[in-house]
Amino acid sequence: METPAAPAAQLTQQPTRGAPATKHYRGIFRFPLVRQLLRFTGVGIICTATSLALYALLRPWLGPQLANAAALVLTSLMNTALNRRLTFKISGQRRMARDHLNGVIVIAVALVITGGSLGVLHWLHPDATVSEELWTTTLSGFVATAVRFTMLRHWIFRRARHI
Numbered sequence: 583m584e585t586p587a588a589p590a591a592q593l594t595q596q597p598t599r600g601a602p603a604t605k606h607y608r609g610i611f612r613f614p615l616v617r618q619l620l621r622f623t624g625v626g627i628i629c630t631a632t633s634l635a636l637y638a639l640l641r642p643w644l645g646p647q648l649a650n651a652a653a654l655v656l657t658s659l660m661n662t663a664l665n666r667r668l669t670f671k672i673s674g675q676r677r678m679a680r681d682h683l684n685g686v687i688v689i690a691v692a693l694v695i696t697g698g699s700l701g702v703l704h705w706l707h708p709d710a711t712v713s714e715e716l717w718t719t720t721l722s723g724f725v726a727t728a729v730r731f732t733m734l735r736h737w738i739f740r741r742a743r744h745i
Contacts, residue, residue, distance in 0.1 A: 658689040692726035
């Protein structure tokens, strides 16, 4: 019994001489960067929602800077683990500790960006509301996310850039 042909955007299996079948993507999905950006976006949505919820929960007790730091640190391990596995398709224990340690540096950069934006907000508007703080951390988080993806792709997980 034959199966219907796969749609153009999906992957197909095409064997090569003397080698096992490999994945071949069609259309825009043939570019590893596109596939990685799509997976990174999914991970980012999950981590951003978690971080914002933690910030809003911790803000009344810790203040804006500590709540931001705590939310980023608590979600950093989850972010590195998800990006390692889903975005860059790296599994197994090999180099995991080093990947997570380097991930801490990436989070420190994000903390400087988002914490700096909160500092500027409170310098310009000392009575900023939690809602304004959340908007500020979200918008500066977009910048931090672009930096994070670049650092992950070209530094921490460069061994998997073409997957």
